[in-house]
Amino acid sequence: MNRNTTIRTFAIASIATLLAACAGMPGAPSAAPAQPNAPAATAAAPAAADATTAPVASGEKITLRIASIWDATSMEQMQPVLDDYMKQNPNIQIAVDNTAGSGAAVYPDVLKTALASGNPPDAFFMWGGEIAGPFIDADQVLNLNDFYKQYGWDKVYGPWTLDRISRNGSKFGVPYTAHGMGFWYNKDNFAKWGVEVPKTFAEQEAMCEKLKGQNVYCVSIGGKFGWHTMRILDYFIEHQCGPDKHDQLNALTLSWADPCVVASYQSFQKWVDNGWVVPDFLTVSPDDSRFPFFKGDAALVLEGDWYESVLKNNEQDNKKYNFYLPPTDQTPLRFSTFPEQFMISKDGKHPNETAAFLNWLTSPETAKKFPTAFASSATIGANPDCNEWPLTCGLRKEVLDAKSTYPPTDQAFQKELMDGFFEVQDNIVAKKLTPEEGANLMQQRVDEWKAKNKK
Amino acid sequence: MTHTRPRRRIRLTPYLFLLPALLWYLIFLGYPMFYSFIISLTDWDGLSRGSNWVGLSNYTSAIFQDQVTILALRNNLIWTAGTLVIPTTLGLLFAVALDQKLPARTLLRSIFYSPAVLPLVAVGLIWAWMYNPQFGFINEVLKAVGLGRFARGWLSMFETALPATFLTAIWTGVGFSMTVYLAALQGIPREQYEAARMDGATGPRLFWNITLPWLREAHVIVLSLAVINSFKVFDLIYTMTYGGPGRSTQVMGTWMYFNAFQYYHAGYGSAIAWIIAIITLVVAIPYVRRMSRD
Numbered sequence: 001m002n003r004n005t006t007i008r009t010f011a012i013a014s015i016a017t018l019l020a021a022c023a024g025m026p027g028a029p030s031a032a033p034a035q036p037n038a039p040a041a042t043a044a045a046p047a048a049a050d051a052t053t054a055p056v057a058s059g060e061k062i063t064l065r066i067a068s069i070w071d072a073t074s075m076e077q078m079q080p081v082l083d084d085y086m087k088q089n090p091n092i093q094i095a096v097d098n099t100a101g102s103g104a105a106v107y108p109d110v111l112k113t114a115l116a117s118g119n120p121p122d123a124f125f126m127w128g129g130e131i132a133g134p135f136i137d138a139d140q141v142l143n144l145n146d147f148y149k150q151y152g153w154d155k156v157y158g159p160w161t162l163d164r165i166s167r168n169g170s171k172f173g174v175p176y177t178a179h180g181m182g183f184w185y186n187k188d189n190f191a192k193w194g195v196e197v198p199k200t201f202a203e204q205e206a207m208c209e210k211l212k213g214q215n216v217y218c219v220s221i222g223g224k225f226g227w228h229t230m231r232i233l234d235y236f237i238e239h240q241c242g243p244d245k246h247d248q249l250n251a252l253t254l255s256w257a258d259p260c261v262v263a264s265y266q267s268f269q270k271w272v273d274n275g276w277v278v279p280d281f282l283t284v285s286p287d288d289s290r291f292p293f294f295k296g297d298a299a300l301v302l303e304g305d306w307y308e309s310v311l312k313n314n315e316q317d318n319k320k321y322n323f324y325l326p327p328t329d330q331t332p333l334r335f336s337t338f339p340e341q342f343m344i345s346k347d348g349k350h351p352n353e354t355a356a357f358l359n360w361l362t363s364p365e366t367a368k369k370f371p372t373a374f375a376s377s378a379t380i381g382a383n384p385d386c387n388e389w390p391l392t393c394g395l396r397k398e399v400l401d402a403k404s405t406y407p408p409t410d411q412a413f414q415k416e417l418m419d420g421f422f423e424v425q426d427n428i429v430a431k432k433l434t435p436e437e438g439a440n441l442m443q444q445r446v447d448e449w450k451a452k453n454k455k
Numbered sequence: 456m457t458h459t460r461p462r463r464r465i466r467l468t469p470y471l472f473l474l475p476a477l478l479w480y481l482i483f484l485g486y487p488m489f490y491s492f493i494i495s496l497t498d499w500d501g502l503s504r505g506s507n508w509v510g511l512s513n514y515t516s517a518i519f520q521d522q523v524t525i526l527a528l529r530n531n532l533i534w535t536a537g538t539l540v541i542p543t544t545l546g547l548l549f550a551v552a553l554d555q556k557l558p559a560r561t562l563l564r565s566i567f568y569s570p571a572v573l574p575l576v577a578v579g580l581i582w583a584w585m586y587n588p589q590f591g592f593i594n595e596v597l598k599a600v601g602l603g604r605f606a607r608g609w610l611s612m613f614e615t616a617l618p619a620t621f622l623t624a625i626w627t628g629v630g631f632s633m634t635v636y637l638a639a640l641q642g643i644p645r646e647q648y649e650a651a652r653m654d655g656a657t658g659p660r661l662f663w664n665i666t667l668p669w670l671r672e673a674h675v676i677v678l679s680l681a682v683i684n685s686f687k688v689f690d691l692i693y694t695m696t697y698g699g700p701g702r703s704t705q706v707m708g709t710w711m712y713f714n715a716f717q718y719y720h721a722g723y724g725s726a727i728a729w730i731i732a733i734i735t736l737v738v739a740i741p742y743v744r745r746m747s748r749d
Contacts, residue, residue, distance in 0.1 A: 112501055112716065135502065138500065138503040138504070223611070223699075225697055278589065279608065281611060282608065283583075283610040283616065283700055284587060284611065285583070288587060414718075415718055416719070416720070419713070426700040430700060432613060
């Protein structure tokens with residue numbers, strides 16, 4: 001082969017390689033305007049009869065890819081569950097893509113990359129509310145209304161969980177867990193300090209002041225990502241604003257400059273100024289907030305039903321601990337709850353098989369067979385072994401029986417607006433803003449977000 | 456007799472050897488950069504199946520309207536100014552000291568260089584623990600030596616969060632500067648010092664009049680890379696403060712990441728990424744040209 005031929009060959013190979021890399025890029029900008037927030041509820045074909053997805057022939061081996069955040073401990077509990085399903089369905093392999101142990105600050109980024117790359121998982125774990133909203137609005141998630149009819153899912157899960165995973169009147173996820181949050185405390189320490197579970201907000205604050213007199217912080221917070229601090233602020237908003245206004249604030253139909261929001265920020269600043277909160281918490285990791293609590297330097301943490309497993313994993317004696325719902329002086333007494341769900345990718349290859357798997361995964365029978373893996377199940381009638389998990393069972397009863405609850409604000413707002421919320425709360429803690437300034441700034445952030453996102 | 460110009464022979468073999476690496480660069484760096492630029496001209500959210508063309512409005516919004524971008528750019532400029540002075544100066548001083556015939560100098564060189572080889576995420580997490588206000592090493596040491604009044608929430612206070620994070624960057628960055636300067640110091644002819652001593656020159660004059668001029672090329676390397684790396688800072692901020700408290704430690708890298716991957720503004724985030732790239736190219740191009748001169 002002479003030199004010129006060699007050059008031509010290399011040049012053609014280079015161009016061909018470059019063109020191959022260019023082809024088929026997903027998400028390429030299009031000339032036609034994208035439908036803003038087009039609700040996927042208007043998608044026509046029901047998933048069960050999706051003509052573009054060929055039914056799996058009997059005996060054909062398929063792999064269902066499930067994306068989740070199960071850490072090592074959770075995978076130890078889940079693997080027998082998955083093995084059991086695969087044993088019952090030998091033609092189905094379940095492969096789990098984990099972003100282990102990450103929270104809502106990290107996992108959605110990983111998931112988005114998978115969805116945008118055109119190679120989505122068949123089903124993926126997701127929190128409820130607005131954390132899932134962008135995925136639905138981007139038409140990446142299957143509308144599950146027909147599967148709800150097919151499997152009767154409306155009667156399987158706690159009613160408020162169904163509200164939180166619905167959008168524009170349609171259901172886009174299968175509730176997997178139902179969580180609620182309360183103040184956890186050490187019973188022995190309460191006895192030592194001479195304090196009791198408060199029944200009113202005034203009693204709560206009186207308890208904090210009494211603890212301060214004994215050099216004990218009332219509550220420990222890890223504010224690094226903002227959402228741990230948010231839980232306390234949400235409690236103050238529920239107390240100061242009441243259920244109706246709280247819901248309106250979350251729906252952005254009430255101004256965040258409302259006096260009740262100012263009062264909430266004032267409460268927060270009061271708790272910080274009075275030394276009722278472990279100091280310098282703004283960039284402490286939420287996981288690290290447990291150390292002052294375990295040491296007895298702080299009396300309370302605002303955590304959920306998962307906290308009994310945290311106690312056990314940190315070699316704490318769970319018999320010494322208990323929880324109570326934060327008193328709000330409001331009727332009904334609401335507390336913060338949130339569901340987690342599994343959603344089915346719209347571009348997944350096997351929606352019917354995925355739905356069947358999720359139906360099995362969240363059935364009461366599966367939860368009873370593997371109680372440890374489903375300690376926080378959203379399924380009615382599914383409970384962990386209450387001898388082994390008494391506190392979890394106790395809080396779960398409150399969670400699933402609750403007629404009315406409020407979502408944590410980070411499930412009511414999308415991340416961009418949520419970071420504005422976090423910015424305001426941090427500035428108030430650091431006294432960079434007064435409560436009035438903070439409330440006005442929060443409303444400004446709401447207005448900016450609405451304008452930028454054409455809401 | 457007709458005189459013809461001799462045909463110039465072009466040696467293609469070197470280019471053919473470079474071609475695989477060039478292809479790799481084009482596919483995994485060149486094309487993504489080009490596509491990122493296209494995305495920066497749209498309002499793509501990083502998830503939807505389509506987007507709208509918005510031209511340069513992402514760039515104008517970032518530069519002229521977005522207060523957080525301006526804050527992030529200011530933080531980067533502060534970081535750059537600090538990087539140009541502190542780790543580079545310390546690296547030079549360490550290099551000069553460790554160029555002497557000291558006992559265990561090889562061990563000392565290894566110790567001072569070792570932070571540079573650690574993953575930045577691990578470094579950030581470890582230092583965040585060290586800065587923990589309740590049980591962190593730094594506050595405990597301060598209390599132990601009677602300086603407890605200086606113990607504070609280093610990463611939780613608006614005033615100290617960025618400097619505290621930068622201190623970690625100094626710790627990781629000194630080693631690289633030291634190594635470059637050490638290598639350059641080996642290349643200074645010893646006769647220069649001997650001749651200067653014979654003329655009566657002593658330590659500081661030797662340093663100013665011989666050592667520093669001979670390190671000119673090393674200065675270019677160290678300072679250029681310091682500027683480029685300071686605009687790329689991401690890992691330490693993300694792991695130590697997550698851009699907080701408030702947004703006080705946001706830098707361009709983290710703000711780009713938040714917009715592109717968390718706020719569903721991939722187009723806007725790409726524009727911020729290109730702003731970072733243009734700033735670093737302003738430094739990188741002269742640096743590469745100077746390095747290629749020989």
